[in-house]
Amino acid sequence: GQNIDQPTEMTATEGAIVQINCTYQTSGFNGLFWYQQHAGEAPTFLSYNVLDGLEEKGRFSSFLSRSKGYSYLLLKELQMKDSASYLCAVRDVNEADSWGKLQFGAGTQVVVTP
């Protein structure tokens, strides 16, 4: 099974930077994903890490440390439209022939204020 922990809510002002942490405990691991989810909508893919280090994609960056079971999503130059829930998900591969399924954390609600 998986434990995937992330803070429930974070608040930041427009133009600022916010870092959302995610820790995980897994029996199998084959990548960590970040998705954005606006209320009542589908999760939208943001980033993916399978090796240690930082992946940068425009205003969003994601970091992974496999030895620490830790990832973060960094949102820079926050905009009002970034107000959403950010979901940390681990690809769980726990059988030899398994392609893997996503196990999600509960999500971090980011509130961007003017």
Added chain:
Amino acid sequence: EPEVTQTPSHQVTQMGQEVILRCVPISNHLYFYWYRQILGQKVEFLVSFYNNEISEKSEIFDDQFSVERPDGSNFTLKIRSTKLEDSAMYFCASSEARTSGGANTDTQYFGPGTRLTVL
């Protein structure tokens, strides 16, 4: 940009009735998935499907659930006898089964969801 589509967007049904939720995955994708999200809770994996058979399923996916790819484009989730606790948003996802150097580098893309309300 290709998208996963789902119909209907909202389904209301009586307890004990059968429902079929429909999805059209992205056309060149090979893996298909169903997830659900009960209001205020996390997204939960139900089932994955590859090469016309179930690849993996969770404990939630019991005998009341089934999946089918009836033709070359649709992927369906059937709940035979709905319960109140089946009320949730159901998301279909698909992925192209991408690998790099033998490693799984696949990414799942989600549809807009079907909100199922069981009364």
